Amino acid sequence: MADEFFALQKQGTWELVPPPISGSVLGSKWTYRTKYNSDGSVARFKARLVAQGNQQEFGLDYQETFSPVAKLPTIRILFTIALFHSWNVHQLDVSNAFLHGDINETVYMRQPKGFEDSAQPTHVCRLRKAIYGLRQAPRQWYTTFTTYLLQIGFQHSQSDPSLLILHRDKLQIYLLVYVDDILLTGNDNNKMKELIEHMKHKFTMKDLGLAHQFLGIKIASTPDKYFLSQTNYANSILQIAELHKCNSVANPSFSKPPDQHSEDAPCFDELLYRKIIGSLQYLTLTRPDIAYAVNALSQHMHKPEVVHTVMLKKLLRYIKGTLEFGLPISRSSLQLRTYSDADWASDPVTRKSTSGFCTFLGDTLVSWTVKKQNTVSRSYTESEYRALASATADTIWIKRLIKDFSIDHKQPVDVFCDNTSTIALANNPVFHARTKHIEIDQRFVREHILNNTIRLLPISTVDQLADILTKPLATARFKLLRNKLTIGPRSSA
Template identity: 50%
Template sequence: MKQPKGFEEDAYPHYVCKLKKSIYRLKQSPRLWFQTLSDHLHNIGFIAGKADTSLFIWNKDNVQLYMVIYIDDILLTGNSSEMINTTLEQLRNKFDMKHLGSANSFLGIQITRHHNSFFLSQSKYAITILENAGMKTSKHLANPSQTKLSDSQASTVLGSDPMLYRHLVGALQYLTLTRPDISFVVNSLCQQMHNPMPTDFQLLQRLLRYVNAMFTFGLPISQGTTELQSFSDADWAGDKNTRRSTSGYCTFLGNTLISWSVKKQPTVARSSTEAEYRSIAAALTDIIWLRRLLLDFNISLSSPTKLYCDSTSAIALANNPVFHARTKHIEIDHHFIKDHIDTKTVNILPISTKDQVADIFTKHLSTPRYQLLRDKLTVQLNPLA
């Protein structure tokens, strides 16, 4: 340690400042803490995952342990309870840690064991959001989307406080960790953070009424095959202000939904084919990462991942990215799709629009259509609620 620049004391060059009170969240603190923890894990035999550096793996003598780290919250599992206890003891010898037993909550996500499956939900967190909004007793809705919004029907419950709007929408973003069914509406609300209009407050109120009706919903994790399949969709020029398109995709491992995304495209697409093509490229990057992550769990996929798209023209472009007047302006990095088709990483297949699961991530839908796709996403009621 040495004296900070500008505060050197020439009379006492070897003196340093005494820190009377530490400042939480120093910029370098997370990095140094993670470095200290990862160094210790390497010393006791763990190695960092290649796809995710917050995943640490022990794989020796048919014993497999997996540790996931989020700052100072740790999940540890494996096929040897004896080795798990040994690892916990080694960690306690180095750090001041508490063993909380079998996981029933992690980062606010409730984990419920049901027979041979798990159920992830955030019902307590959802109730907190509703209480902060003053809508715990609001009327229920079966669909957060609304195809037509009118300024004359603006919300009177939430008022028009932009700070409250940002607080609630930010909280709802975290709720999407186990509620992919609200991802599109939350994404739409987030785009108006800087200057929310009356219609935005109205849509927020609708979403909160839907959350109030379905706050016990969540995602199941069940045993099944290791087949990876993905769905990709785009809503061409869906944003009326910027005319940009919205990309959406989701990926299943067996019957379990493990990844999804809703994102507005960075540039305007000149055709629906271009919008769908960009969405395929975004989904493929996620598929590549998931396949690498599965390798860390000793799961090698020999067959290509099936990626379903409801645009035959986008599929044709992906298989043969010819450069002509309508496609030569598309960024070069999107044309990596053809390479991964050739290397059998992915196989892009057509699907009917009515069966396109990713449709729920790209546009407002009618209630029957919305509920049908929500069921296909496996978002459901907690069986033990």
Template identity: 50%
Template sequence: MSQPIGFVDPLLPNHVCLLKKSIYGLKQSPRQWFAKFSNHLIQFGFQSSSADPSLLFYKHDSKILYILIYVDDILLMGNDEFFIQHLLRDLQQHFRLKNLGNINHFLGITVQSTENGLTLNQAAYASTIISRAGMETCKLLTTPMALKPVSASNSEQPFHNSDLYKHLVGSLQYLTVTRPDISYTVNKLCQFMHKPLNGHFSLLKRLLRYLKGTLAFGLVIQPTKLQLSAFSDSDWAGDPIDRKSTTGYCAFLGHNLISWQVKKQHTVARSSIEAEYRSLATAAADVLWLRRLLQEFDIHVNKPTTIFCDNISAISLANNPVFHARTKHIEIDYHFIRDCVKSESVTIQHVNTVDQVADNFTKPLSTKRFTDIRHKLTLMETSVSLKGGDKQTI
């Protein structure tokens, strides 16, 4: 510790101020707060989730409560209103908490109740990003990325304001929490954060023009059968610079989209089978985590989870106990998939390319194809308000 400039005592130069209250922003402050708060909940009778450390649950007799903690934002739900109020009174005796009632906003996500379920959107957050870019009056587009990028004469020149590029792309990363339709484009933009060119900023502006026309879009969550399934896909050697492939997958609980990811593979795949196989391994790892999480919500997944893949050769490799010499270099992923199939945690099934909803996470698509998949990803237009805060929690 050292005294700030201007606060040094001439008579006691080696003394520092006594810190009476922890400063918000210290690296360990959120961790210490979470440890103190979670320990109190555990003493109350809660248990920590093995799948997600920020999730705690209480199960006693017929009472079930779940509490989700993100630093000082807390989301609480349960099936016993009287017991929830009892818990709130106990917490308010030990912590400075404000009960904001039923959830409307949480971490910048607007939650709207409808007759058929819930809708999640970040319209206000997306509007703020567009305003920061100065594109409030821009023309609208129907897709976030063109099938064939148009290169201008200055596309290869460095973009003059790299800080603006980094700021906007960093903000867009959080927007993908409720907008899976832009995940692939945001992933592409993130690959050039170190040195953006004019061509990359043109792609960023196209994405913002698409967002401007789809501000009202959000994820729809409706009552459905609690059956877990997933789709896996890859774009073999899709990167024209280093020829690495892109992994894309999404998981559904019934008809509701609950998890998705776009990720560039670390090494170059020697064949489309290898690229698809690595995508299957990534999807299987996420499925295993989701199965463990669902068990803690008392959703018992007794049957193998189906992962749909449109590459017949990769499916055959996953189910074939014979290890071919040509696949020795992907042995780790091979054994992982084989173990998942053998233990009946997952099962791999073929899906027609037309029905492969993970296409949206691996490559740019035509307007019609993109719109069809966006609808299958349960992204729909809803009536939203751009007003409101970001802490409608406890």
């Protein structure tokens, strides 16, 4: 607490003034957290002073609050391209990041408990800098940091505003910011070291060396491979569910709904169900093999029934047996390919279909999506076409993103679809009554085919990798597709 208070004083975070006659004074509160290393050992005990921003009023105490953070596919693509060029990826951590942001509004806060000024105990803190807990703090920090980078020659990526790029002659440096965690890579180690020292003088920043843990994801590296995993996080979910000693199963989903009786007791109460599902959504960052099961269970968070708790228990038992699984990033070509699929009318209540698509950069899986479609499709072809349009949009975004990394993907991106009617519809310039309700999707896909942005190719249903993202599968087929997605333990990666 004393260290935190000293840091606040050093930054000139506030000045003590008499309480305002009119105007609200926010409360302040100490929070405590134990931070762990990737191996589970205690790194440090952290205290943080936060303002009680839940008392702020929009338009009076703050205006805009939105702050961009790096998209997860961008992180995977950065590692893939760095590995391709044999570049080092450095990791930086900004201490008390939000305290670097200046605030424009007049905000008062009570003095922190235990550290009140004995000479002026009734005075309040008039904030000069953003502090944790304020609604506008993340935005102010992002603005302050990126403004500094723009001044020294960086530019925002057009595809992801959290990626900043420095191109000067033959120099290439890429900086990715996720709140106070930063990844830095490029083709000149000496220039990167100079940049790190420069940033250290401007901000309170720690150089953590080569990337080894980012956003709770463990990054194991060898000269020609990275392996991203969340073993400790998966273990913590099992501890919350009290299933850390359970027997494992080989499949995360039921291929047919389990039998249930009205008198059966739920495996988890509603609050615990929501807590576990929220945690599992974060686990899917490195585990696309559970993406469909998590998506299906997430649709019942408002009122989970007994059958849903049974399905969740099976998913957790699957995770128990696959704790060491993760996502490998390997050195290969930088050719994009996408797989798109849909399961028609799969929701028995709403009859909406499920879209699933995934994109590879070389041999590395960099992006995947599972989503229930917004509208009911009247045919299998229509559901496949809606999925194809979404997959095309995501592929175009990735193609633009890798162009920011100076990777010019000149040839069309291969997009694989297993529905011949959908492929015919995409290449057929005729519109008629049966397709006019999806005309916008049709025109969108067709335009990019004609512009050679994508190339739509048929693929057999047996080889359709996105099948694992749209429906529950038999165990043998599930394992086959999981292997093709490259998901497995580090030893086999």
